[in-house]
Amino acid sequence: MQDCKLVARLEDKPGELSKILDIVARNKGNLFSIAHLREKSKDNKVPVVVKFQGTEQTFKDITADMKKAEVEITEKSFGSLEESNLLRDFILIGHVIDTDLRDTIYSLCGQGAMIKALDFSIQGLKHPSSVFVEVVANNSSSMEKTMAEMKKITKKKELLMIEQLE
Amino acid sequence: MRTLKVVLLGFGVIGQGFAETLLNKESFLAKRGMDLKVVAIGERDGCMVNEDGVDLKEALKLRKEGKPLNSSKDWKKVSSSEVLGLVEADVAVEVVPSNIKTGQPGVSLIKEALKNGMHAVSSDKCAMAADFVELKKLAESKNKMLLYEGSAGGAMPLMCLVRECMQINEIVSVKGILNGTTNYILTKMHYGNMDLETALREAQELGYAEADPTYDVEGIDAAAKIVILANDIMGMKKTFKDVKVTGITGITKQAVQLAKKNGYVIKLIAEINGEGLSVGPKLVPANSTLNVSGSLNALMFETDVAKDLTVVGRGAGRIETQSAIFSDLINIAKCQQQ
Numbered sequence: 001m002q003d004c005k006l007v008a009r010l011e012d013k014p015g016e017l018s019k020i021l022d023i024v025a026r027n028k029g030n031l032f033s034i035a036h037l038r039e040k041s042k043d044n045k046v047p048v049v050v051k052f053q054g055t056e057q058t059f060k061d062i063t064a065d066m067k068k069a070e071v072e073i074t075e076k077s078f079g080s081l082e083e084s085n086l087l088r089d090f091i092l093i094g095h096v097i098d099t100d101l102r103d104t105i106y107s108l109c110g111q112g113a114m115i116k117a118l119d120f121s122i123q124g125l126k127h128p129s130s131v132f133v134e135v136v137a138n139n140s141s142s143m144e145k146t147m148a149e150m151k152k153i154t155k156k157k158e159l160l161m162i163e164q165l166e
Numbered sequence: 167m168r169t170l171k172v173v174l175l176g177f178g179v180i181g182q183g184f185a186e187t188l189l190n191k192e193s194f195l196a197k198r199g200m201d202l203k204v205v206a207i208g209e210r211d212g213c214m215v216n217e218d219g220v221d222l223k224e225a226l227k228l229r230k231e232g233k234p235l236n237s238s239k240d241w242k243k244v245s246s247s248e249v250l251g252l253v254e255a256d257v258a259v260e261v262v263p264s265n266i267k268t269g270q271p272g273v274s275l276i277k278e279a280l281k282n283g284m285h286a287v288s289s290d291k292c293a294m295a296a297d298f299v300e301l302k303k304l305a306e307s308k309n310k311m312l313l314y315e316g317s318a319g320g321a322m323p324l325m326c327l328v329r330e331c332m333q334i335n336e337i338v339s340v341k342g343i344l345n346g347t348t349n350y351i352l353t354k355m356h357y358g359n360m361d362l363e364t365a366l367r368e369a370q371e372l373g374y375a376e377a378d379p380t381y382d383v384e385g386i387d388a389a390a391k392i393v394i395l396a397n398d399i400m401g402m403k404k405t406f407k408d409v410k411v412t413g414i415t416g417i418t419k420q421a422v423q424l425a426k427k428n429g430y431v432i433k434l435i436a437e438i439n440g441e442g443l444s445v446g447p448k449l450v451p452a453n454s455t456l457n458v459s460g461s462l463n464a465l466m467f468e469t470d471v472a473k474d475l476t477v478v479g480r481g482a483g484r485i486e487t488q489s490a491i492f493s494d495l496i497n498i499a500k501c502q503q504q
Contacts, residue, residue, distance in 0.1 A: 089428065089430070090449065091432075093416055093417070093418055094416075119427065119428065121420035121421070128416075130418055130420040134428075162417075162421065162425075162446075163448060164430070164448070164449045165433075165435055165448040165454070
Protein backbone atom coordinates (compact mmCIF):
# COMPACT_ATOMS: atom_id res chain seq x y z
CA MET A 1 0.00 0.00 0.00
CA GLN A 2 1.30 3.42 -0.96
CA ASP A 3 0.14 6.97 -0.36
CA CYS A 4 -1.69 8.41 -3.38
CA LYS A 5 -2.81 11.92 -4.19
CA LEU A 6 -5.17 13.33 -6.81
CA VAL A 7 -6.18 16.93 -7.41
CA ALA A 8 -9.50 17.10 -9.28
CA ARG A 9 -11.34 20.19 -10.52
CA LEU A 10 -15.01 19.72 -9.63
CA GLU A 11 -18.01 21.83 -10.45
CA ASP A 12 -19.25 23.67 -7.37
CA LYS A 13 -22.59 21.86 -7.09
CA PRO A 14 -24.09 19.07 -4.94
CA GLY A 15 -23.22 15.50 -5.88
CA GLU A 16 -19.87 16.24 -7.51
CA LEU A 17 -17.79 15.24 -4.50
CA SER A 18 -19.67 12.02 -3.87
CA LYS A 19 -18.98 11.05 -7.48
CA ILE A 20 -15.23 10.88 -6.93
CA LEU A 21 -15.53 9.42 -3.42
CA ASP A 22 -17.62 6.59 -4.82
CA ILE A 23 -14.89 5.86 -7.37
CA VAL A 24 -12.23 5.69 -4.63
CA ALA A 25 -14.41 3.44 -2.45
CA ARG A 26 -15.44 1.18 -5.33
CA ASN A 27 -11.79 0.50 -6.16
CA LYS A 28 -10.91 -0.20 -2.51
CA GLY A 29 -8.81 2.93 -2.03
CA ASN A 30 -8.34 3.75 1.66
CA LEU A 31 -9.38 7.41 1.80
CA PHE A 32 -7.70 9.44 4.54
CA SER A 33 -7.93 13.09 3.54
CA ILE A 34 -10.05 15.37 1.40
CA ALA A 35 -9.71 19.14 1.10
CA HIS A 36 -11.41 21.81 -1.01
CA LEU A 37 -9.12 24.59 -2.21
CA ARG A 38 -11.92 27.16 -2.49
CA GLU A 39 -9.44 30.03 -2.64
CA LYS A 40 -8.22 28.57 -5.94
CA SER A 41 -11.66 28.15 -7.56
CA LYS A 42 -11.95 29.32 -11.16
CA ASP A 43 -14.73 29.09 -13.79
CA ASN A 44 -17.10 27.77 -11.10
CA LYS A 45 -14.78 24.82 -10.55
CA VAL A 46 -13.07 24.06 -7.21
CA PRO A 47 -9.82 22.08 -6.90
CA VAL A 48 -10.23 19.18 -4.46
CA VAL A 49 -7.25 17.33 -3.03
CA VAL A 50 -7.98 13.65 -2.41
CA LYS A 51 -5.46 11.54 -0.52
CA PHE A 52 -5.81 7.79 -0.12
CA GLN A 53 -3.78 4.61 0.24
CA GLY A 54 -3.76 1.83 -2.28
CA THR A 55 -1.72 -0.43 -4.53
CA GLU A 56 -0.41 0.74 -7.89
CA GLN A 57 -3.28 -1.12 -9.58
CA THR A 58 -5.83 0.59 -7.30
CA PHE A 59 -4.34 3.95 -8.24
CA LYS A 60 -4.48 3.13 -11.96
CA ASP A 61 -8.09 1.90 -11.70
CA ILE A 62 -9.21 4.99 -9.78
CA THR A 63 -7.63 7.44 -12.24
CA ALA A 64 -9.09 5.45 -15.18
CA ASP A 65 -12.59 5.49 -13.66
CA MET A 66 -12.36 9.20 -13.02
CA LYS A 67 -11.41 9.78 -16.61
CA LYS A 68 -14.46 7.73 -17.70
CA ALA A 69 -16.65 9.83 -15.38
CA GLU A 70 -15.17 12.94 -17.06
CA VAL A 71 -13.56 14.22 -13.86
CA GLU A 72 -10.81 16.72 -14.67
CA ILE A 73 -7.62 15.68 -12.87
CA THR A 74 -4.91 18.34 -12.70
CA GLU A 75 -2.36 16.55 -10.52
CA LYS A 76 -1.70 12.97 -9.53
CA SER A 77 1.03 11.23 -7.55
CA PHE A 78 1.58 7.66 -6.43
CA GLY A 79 3.89 6.74 -3.55
CA SER A 80 5.41 10.17 -3.15
CA LEU A 81 3.16 11.86 -0.63
CA GLU A 82 5.86 11.85 1.99
CA GLU A 83 7.93 14.03 -0.26
CA SER A 84 5.14 16.49 -0.96
CA ASN A 85 5.70 18.55 2.16
CA LEU A 86 9.25 18.17 3.42
CA LEU A 87 10.21 20.32 6.39
CA ARG A 88 13.64 20.95 7.84
CA ASP A 89 14.56 23.10 10.83
CA PHE A 90 17.90 24.61 11.76
CA ILE A 91 19.38 27.37 13.88
CA LEU A 92 22.00 29.86 12.75
CA ILE A 93 24.29 31.46 15.32
CA GLY A 94 26.60 34.38 14.59
CA HIS A 95 26.37 37.78 13.02
CA VAL A 96 23.37 36.70 10.97
CA ILE A 97 21.93 40.20 10.52
CA ASP A 98 25.28 41.90 9.85
CA THR A 99 26.11 39.36 7.15
CA ASP A 100 23.01 40.30 5.14
CA LEU A 101 20.15 38.07 6.21
CA ARG A 102 18.17 39.01 3.09
CA ASP A 103 20.95 37.64 0.88
CA THR A 104 20.98 34.43 2.96
CA ILE A 105 17.23 33.95 2.54
CA TYR A 106 17.28 34.71 -1.20
CA SER A 107 20.10 32.21 -1.73
CA LEU A 108 18.06 29.55 0.05
CA CYS A 109 14.87 30.20 -1.91
CA GLY A 110 16.80 29.99 -5.15
CA GLN A 111 17.26 26.26 -4.58
CA GLY A 112 13.55 25.41 -4.80
CA ALA A 113 12.66 25.56 -1.12
CA MET A 114 10.76 28.18 0.84
CA ILE A 115 11.26 29.69 4.26
CA LYS A 116 8.20 28.72 6.29
CA ALA A 117 9.17 30.33 9.58
CA LEU A 118 11.87 32.59 11.02
CA ASP A 119 12.36 33.22 14.72
CA PHE A 120 15.00 35.68 15.94
CA SER A 121 16.87 36.33 19.13
CA ILE A 122 19.00 39.44 18.76
CA GLN A 123 21.19 40.84 21.51
CA GLY A 124 22.63 43.90 19.83
CA LEU A 125 25.18 44.23 17.06
CA LYS A 126 28.24 43.31 19.14
CA HIS A 127 26.82 39.95 20.19
CA PRO A 128 26.03 36.99 17.97
CA SER A 129 22.38 36.60 17.04
CA SER A 130 20.45 33.35 16.84
CA VAL A 131 17.87 32.60 14.19
CA PHE A 132 15.57 29.60 14.01
CA VAL A 133 14.69 28.74 10.41
CA GLU A 134 12.03 26.36 9.11
CA VAL A 135 12.38 25.43 5.45
CA VAL A 136 9.75 23.69 3.34
CA ALA A 137 10.36 21.93 0.02
CA ASN A 138 8.14 19.78 -2.15
CA ASN A 139 10.77 17.17 -2.91
CA SER A 140 13.93 15.77 -1.34
CA SER A 141 16.15 16.95 -4.17
CA SER A 142 15.19 20.62 -3.58
CA MET A 143 15.68 20.15 0.14
CA GLU A 144 19.14 18.62 -0.28
CA LYS A 145 20.18 21.43 -2.65
CA THR A 146 18.88 24.01 -0.20
CA MET A 147 20.71 22.50 2.76
CA ALA A 148 23.93 22.17 0.74
CA GLU A 149 23.64 25.84 -0.25
CA MET A 150 22.99 26.79 3.36
CA LYS A 151 26.15 25.00 4.45
CA LYS A 152 28.15 26.95 1.85
CA ILE A 153 26.65 30.23 3.04
CA THR A 154 27.32 29.52 6.72
CA LYS A 155 30.94 28.69 5.91
CA LYS A 156 31.36 31.88 3.89
CA LYS A 157 29.65 34.05 6.48
CA GLU A 158 31.28 32.24 9.43
CA LEU A 159 27.97 31.26 11.00
CA LEU A 160 27.36 28.18 13.11
CA MET A 161 24.56 26.05 11.73
CA ILE A 162 22.80 23.60 14.04
CA GLU A 163 20.86 21.15 11.94
CA GLN A 164 17.91 19.02 12.92
CA LEU A 165 18.86 15.46 13.81
CA GLU A 166 17.59 13.11 11.12
CA MET B 167 37.82 -21.97 41.10
CA ARG B 168 39.52 -20.25 38.19
CA THR B 169 42.11 -17.66 39.15
CA LEU B 170 42.72 -14.86 36.68
CA LYS B 171 45.95 -13.00 37.29
CA VAL B 172 45.70 -9.33 36.42
CA VAL B 173 48.22 -6.55 35.84
CA LEU B 174 46.53 -3.22 36.50
CA LEU B 175 48.13 -0.48 34.40
CA GLY B 176 47.27 2.88 35.92
CA PHE B 177 46.12 3.79 39.40
CA GLY B 178 44.31 7.04 38.80
CA VAL B 179 40.55 7.52 39.13
CA ILE B 180 39.59 4.45 37.07
CA GLY B 181 42.43 2.30 38.47
CA GLN B 182 41.34 3.02 42.03
CA GLY B 183 37.71 2.38 41.06
CA PHE B 184 38.84 -1.00 39.74
CA ALA B 185 40.54 -1.89 43.05
CA GLU B 186 37.49 -0.77 45.05
CA THR B 187 35.07 -2.73 42.88
CA LEU B 188 37.24 -5.84 43.04
CA LEU B 189 37.38 -5.66 46.84
CA ASN B 190 33.61 -5.09 47.05
CA LYS B 191 32.78 -7.86 44.62
CA GLU B 192 35.28 -10.49 45.80
CA SER B 193 32.65 -12.82 47.30
CA PHE B 194 30.20 -12.09 44.44
CA LEU B 195 32.84 -13.28 41.98
CA ALA B 196 33.84 -16.24 44.17
CA LYS B 197 30.22 -17.49 44.17
CA ARG B 198 30.48 -17.52 40.38
CA GLY B 199 33.71 -19.50 40.49
CA MET B 200 36.01 -16.60 39.75
CA ASP B 201 39.02 -15.26 41.55
CA LEU B 202 40.63 -12.13 40.15
CA LYS B 203 44.08 -11.49 41.57
CA VAL B 204 45.99 -8.27 40.86
CA VAL B 205 49.66 -9.27 40.71
CA ALA B 206 50.98 -5.84 39.74
CA ILE B 207 49.89 -2.21 39.66
CA GLY B 208 51.78 -0.13 37.12
CA GLU B 209 52.37 3.52 37.87
CA ARG B 210 54.28 6.27 36.11
CA ASP B 211 57.45 5.96 38.25
CA GLY B 212 57.36 2.30 39.25
CA CYS B 213 55.13 -0.63 40.12
CA MET B 214 53.68 -2.53 43.03
CA VAL B 215 54.43 -6.20 42.34
CA ASN B 216 53.41 -9.31 44.27
CA GLU B 217 52.90 -12.68 42.59
CA ASP B 218 50.57 -13.72 45.45
CA GLY B 219 48.44 -10.63 44.99
CA VAL B 220 49.08 -6.95 45.60
CA ASP B 221 47.48 -5.57 48.75
CA LEU B 222 44.75 -3.44 47.14
CA LYS B 223 43.56 -2.08 50.48
CA GLU B 224 47.06 -0.75 51.16
CA ALA B 225 47.29 0.82 47.69
CA LEU B 226 43.91 2.54 48.12
CA LYS B 227 44.84 3.72 51.62
CA LEU B 228 48.09 5.26 50.37
CA ARG B 229 46.22 7.07 47.58
CA LYS B 230 43.54 8.29 49.99
CA GLU B 231 46.23 9.70 52.28
CA GLY B 232 47.85 11.41 49.31
CA LYS B 233 50.98 9.30 49.65
CA PRO B 234 52.89 7.77 46.71
CA LEU B 235 52.67 4.00 46.23
CA ASN B 236 56.46 3.77 46.59
CA SER B 237 56.12 3.51 50.39
CA SER B 238 54.61 0.02 49.91
CA LYS B 239 56.76 -3.06 50.61
CA ASP B 240 55.70 -4.35 47.18
CA TRP B 241 57.12 -1.32 45.35
CA LYS B 242 59.65 -1.98 42.62
CA LYS B 243 61.46 0.58 40.54
CA VAL B 244 60.45 -0.87 37.19
CA SER B 245 58.36 0.74 34.49
CA SER B 246 54.84 -0.43 33.62
CA SER B 247 56.17 -1.64 30.31
CA GLU B 248 58.93 -3.66 32.03
CA VAL B 249 56.62 -5.21 34.60
CA LEU B 250 54.60 -6.82 31.79
CA GLY B 251 57.68 -8.88 30.97
CA LEU B 252 58.49 -9.65 34.59
CA VAL B 253 55.26 -10.99 36.01
CA GLU B 254 53.20 -13.97 34.97
CA ALA B 255 49.65 -12.85 34.33
CA ASP B 256 46.62 -13.71 32.22
CA VAL B 257 45.38 -10.25 31.45
CA ALA B 258 46.47 -6.62 31.54
CA VAL B 259 43.87 -3.99 32.44
CA GLU B 260 45.01 -0.72 30.87
CA VAL B 261 43.37 2.37 32.38
CA VAL B 262 46.04 5.05 31.94
CA PRO B 263 45.14 8.47 30.54
CA SER B 264 46.69 8.65 27.07
CA ASN B 265 47.31 11.36 24.52
CA ILE B 266 44.50 11.70 21.98
CA LYS B 267 46.85 12.24 19.03
CA THR B 268 49.45 9.58 19.74
CA GLY B 269 47.47 7.22 21.96
CA GLN B 270 50.54 6.94 24.18
CA PRO B 271 51.39 5.49 26.60
CA GLY B 272 48.28 3.28 26.31
CA VAL B 273 49.04 1.93 22.83
CA SER B 274 52.56 0.78 23.81
CA LEU B 275 51.33 -0.80 27.03
CA ILE B 276 48.56 -2.78 25.31
CA LYS B 277 51.03 -3.95 22.64
CA GLU B 278 53.55 -4.96 25.30
CA ALA B 279 50.90 -6.93 27.20
CA LEU B 280 49.80 -8.78 24.04
CA LYS B 281 53.43 -9.50 23.08
CA ASN B 282 53.96 -10.98 26.54
CA GLY B 283 51.10 -13.40 26.02
CA MET B 284 48.44 -11.57 28.02
CA HIS B 285 44.90 -10.73 27.04
CA ALA B 286 44.14 -7.03 27.33
CA VAL B 287 41.23 -4.99 28.61
CA SER B 288 41.24 -1.25 28.10
CA SER B 289 39.01 1.68 28.97
CA ASP B 290 41.48 4.05 27.32
CA LYS B 291 39.59 5.74 24.48
CA CYS B 292 42.65 7.66 23.31
CA ALA B 293 44.74 4.51 22.82
CA MET B 294 41.93 2.58 21.15
CA ALA B 295 40.96 5.45 18.84
CA ALA B 296 44.56 6.23 17.88
CA ASP B 297 45.68 2.74 16.87
CA PHE B 298 42.59 0.53 16.72
CA VAL B 299 43.44 -1.44 13.60
CA GLU B 300 47.03 -2.25 14.61
CA LEU B 301 46.05 -3.23 18.14
CA LYS B 302 43.32 -5.58 16.90
CA LYS B 303 45.68 -7.07 14.34
CA LEU B 304 48.34 -7.71 16.98
CA ALA B 305 45.82 -9.32 19.36
CA GLU B 306 44.64 -11.59 16.57
CA SER B 307 48.17 -12.58 15.58
CA LYS B 308 48.94 -13.45 19.21
CA ASN B 309 45.64 -15.29 19.56
CA LYS B 310 44.74 -13.10 22.53
CA MET B 311 41.58 -11.22 23.38
CA LEU B 312 41.55 -7.43 23.34
CA LEU B 313 38.33 -6.01 24.82
CA TYR B 314 37.55 -2.32 25.35
CA GLU B 315 33.87 -1.93 26.23
CA GLY B 316 34.65 0.83 28.74
CA SER B 317 36.48 2.96 26.19
CA ALA B 318 33.25 4.16 24.51
CA GLY B 319 30.05 4.63 26.43
CA GLY B 320 31.34 3.90 29.96
CA ALA B 321 28.75 1.74 31.70
CA MET B 322 26.52 1.46 28.63
CA PRO B 323 26.80 -1.95 26.96
CA LEU B 324 27.25 -0.97 23.31
CA MET B 325 29.80 -3.08 21.46
CA CYS B 326 28.94 -6.24 23.40
CA LEU B 327 25.25 -5.59 22.77
CA VAL B 328 25.82 -5.55 19.02
CA ARG B 329 28.24 -8.48 19.17
CA GLU B 330 26.15 -10.73 21.43
CA CYS B 331 22.53 -9.73 20.94
CA MET B 332 22.19 -8.17 17.50
CA GLN B 333 24.06 -10.57 15.21
CA ILE B 334 21.37 -10.69 12.55
CA ASN B 335 21.16 -6.92 12.28
CA GLU B 336 22.87 -4.71 9.77
CA ILE B 337 23.68 -1.42 11.47
CA VAL B 338 22.54 1.41 9.21
CA SER B 339 23.54 4.31 11.45
CA VAL B 340 24.63 5.10 14.99
CA LYS B 341 23.95 8.40 16.71
CA GLY B 342 23.84 9.78 20.19
CA ILE B 343 25.36 11.51 23.16
CA LEU B 344 28.76 10.18 24.17
CA ASN B 345 29.98 12.96 26.43
CA GLY B 346 28.37 13.55 29.82
CA THR B 347 30.09 16.88 30.51
CA THR B 348 28.65 18.64 27.46
CA ASN B 349 25.27 17.05 28.06
CA TYR B 350 25.30 18.42 31.60
CA ILE B 351 26.20 21.90 30.31
CA LEU B 352 23.55 21.89 27.56
CA THR B 353 20.91 20.59 29.98
CA LYS B 354 21.70 23.45 32.37
CA MET B 355 21.49 25.95 29.50
CA HIS B 356 18.13 24.48 28.47
CA TYR B 357 16.36 24.18 31.81
CA GLY B 358 18.32 26.70 33.86
CA ASN B 359 18.49 29.39 31.14
CA MET B 360 22.24 29.71 31.81
CA ASP B 361 24.94 30.82 29.42
CA LEU B 362 27.66 28.36 28.50
CA GLU B 363 30.33 29.87 30.78
CA THR B 364 28.10 29.69 33.88
CA ALA B 365 26.98 26.12 33.13
CA LEU B 366 30.60 25.06 32.53
CA ARG B 367 31.72 26.64 35.81
CA GLU B 368 28.97 24.77 37.64
CA ALA B 369 30.00 21.52 35.94
CA GLN B 370 33.60 22.11 37.07
CA GLU B 371 32.52 22.82 40.65
CA LEU B 372 30.53 19.58 40.73
CA GLY B 373 33.39 17.58 39.23
CA TYR B 374 31.63 16.82 35.93
CA ALA B 375 34.18 18.86 33.97
CA GLU B 376 37.97 19.00 34.15
CA ALA B 377 39.84 22.23 34.96
CA ASP B 378 40.79 22.20 31.27
CA PRO B 379 37.51 21.25 29.59
CA THR B 380 38.87 21.44 26.01
CA TYR B 381 38.55 17.71 25.23
CA ASP B 382 34.90 17.75 26.24
CA VAL B 383 33.58 21.08 24.93
CA GLU B 384 35.45 20.88 21.64
CA GLY B 385 33.95 17.45 20.92
CA ILE B 386 37.32 15.62 20.98
CA ASP B 387 36.27 13.11 23.65
CA ALA B 388 33.08 12.19 21.76
CA ALA B 389 35.06 11.96 18.50
CA ALA B 390 37.48 9.41 19.96
CA LYS B 391 34.55 7.29 21.13
CA ILE B 392 32.71 7.38 17.82
CA VAL B 393 35.92 6.23 16.07
CA ILE B 394 36.05 3.17 18.34
CA LEU B 395 32.37 2.39 17.73
CA ALA B 396 32.72 2.82 13.96
CA ASN B 397 35.69 0.45 13.88
CA ASP B 398 34.24 -2.14 16.21
CA ILE B 399 30.56 -2.16 15.32
CA MET B 400 30.72 -1.31 11.64
CA GLY B 401 34.11 -2.78 10.77
CA MET B 402 35.55 0.54 9.58
CA LYS B 403 39.17 1.59 9.73
CA LYS B 404 38.81 5.14 10.97
CA THR B 405 40.99 7.39 13.10
CA PHE B 406 40.34 10.69 14.84
CA LYS B 407 41.32 12.56 11.65
CA ASP B 408 38.30 11.06 9.84
CA VAL B 409 35.79 12.73 12.17
CA LYS B 410 34.24 16.09 11.31
CA VAL B 411 34.20 17.75 14.71
CA THR B 412 32.35 20.85 15.94
CA GLY B 413 32.23 21.56 19.66
CA ILE B 414 29.66 23.42 21.74
CA THR B 415 31.66 26.58 22.46
CA GLY B 416 29.66 28.59 19.90
CA ILE B 417 26.28 27.71 21.42
CA THR B 418 24.53 30.71 22.94
CA LYS B 419 21.88 30.87 25.63
CA GLN B 420 19.57 32.48 23.05
CA ALA B 421 20.01 29.60 20.57
CA VAL B 422 19.19 27.06 23.26
CA GLN B 423 16.03 28.96 24.20
CA LEU B 424 14.99 29.33 20.54
CA ALA B 425 15.35 25.57 20.14
CA LYS B 426 13.27 25.05 23.29
CA LYS B 427 10.54 27.38 22.03
CA ASN B 428 10.31 25.37 18.80
CA GLY B 429 10.17 21.92 20.41
CA TYR B 430 13.85 20.97 20.35
CA VAL B 431 16.83 20.53 22.64
CA ILE B 432 20.40 21.16 21.48
CA LYS B 433 22.66 18.16 22.09
CA LEU B 434 26.22 17.31 21.10
CA ILE B 435 25.60 14.37 18.78
CA ALA B 436 28.21 11.87 17.64
CA GLU B 437 27.14 10.12 14.47
CA ILE B 438 28.09 7.38 12.02
CA ASN B 439 26.05 7.38 8.82
CA GLY B 440 26.42 7.26 5.06
CA GLU B 441 28.23 10.60 5.10
CA GLY B 442 30.90 9.38 7.51
CA LEU B 443 31.74 10.20 11.11
CA SER B 444 30.80 13.47 12.78
CA VAL B 445 30.43 15.16 16.14
CA GLY B 446 28.51 18.40 16.44
CA PRO B 447 25.59 20.19 18.03
CA LYS B 448 22.20 19.14 16.64
CA LEU B 449 18.55 20.02 17.15
CA VAL B 450 17.03 16.95 18.79
CA PRO B 451 13.21 16.76 19.01
CA ALA B 452 12.17 17.14 22.65
CA ASN B 453 10.27 13.84 22.48
CA SER B 454 13.25 11.88 21.10
CA THR B 455 14.66 8.98 23.11
CA LEU B 456 18.02 10.75 22.73
CA ASN B 457 16.78 13.67 24.82
CA VAL B 458 18.42 12.58 28.07
CA SER B 459 19.28 15.07 30.78
CA GLY B 460 22.25 15.83 33.00
CA SER B 461 25.42 13.86 32.53
CA LEU B 462 23.64 10.84 31.02
CA ASN B 463 24.70 9.39 27.68
CA ALA B 464 22.43 7.79 25.08
CA LEU B 465 23.12 5.98 21.83
CA MET B 466 20.67 4.94 19.15
CA PHE B 467 21.34 2.14 16.68
CA GLU B 468 19.34 2.20 13.48
CA THR B 469 19.19 -1.35 12.18
CA ASP B 470 17.41 -3.29 9.48
CA VAL B 471 15.81 -5.94 11.68
CA ALA B 472 15.44 -4.53 15.20
CA LYS B 473 14.82 -1.04 13.74
CA ASP B 474 15.71 1.69 16.25
CA LEU B 475 17.26 0.67 19.53
CA THR B 476 18.46 3.14 22.16
CA VAL B 477 20.75 2.54 25.13
CA VAL B 478 20.80 5.11 27.94
CA GLY B 479 23.25 5.18 30.83
CA ARG B 480 26.25 6.65 32.51
CA GLY B 481 29.01 7.23 30.03
CA ALA B 482 31.77 7.72 32.58
CA GLY B 483 32.50 7.50 36.27
CA ARG B 484 35.01 5.91 38.60
CA ILE B 485 32.73 3.01 39.57
CA GLU B 486 30.28 3.02 36.64
CA THR B 487 33.05 2.32 34.11
CA GLN B 488 33.96 -0.81 36.10
CA SER B 489 30.73 -2.40 34.86
CA ALA B 490 32.28 -2.53 31.38
CA ILE B 491 35.80 -3.39 32.51
CA PHE B 492 34.67 -6.31 34.68
CA SER B 493 32.30 -7.49 31.96
CA ASP B 494 35.31 -7.75 29.63
CA LEU B 495 37.38 -9.51 32.30
CA ILE B 496 34.64 -12.02 33.07
CA ASN B 497 34.25 -12.72 29.35
CA ILE B 498 37.97 -13.48 29.16
CA ALA B 499 37.76 -15.71 32.24
CA LYS B 500 34.83 -17.61 30.71
CA CYS B 501 36.66 -18.08 27.41
CA GLN B 502 39.72 -19.39 29.24
CA GLN B 503 37.58 -21.93 31.06
CA GLN B 504 36.22 -23.33 27.79
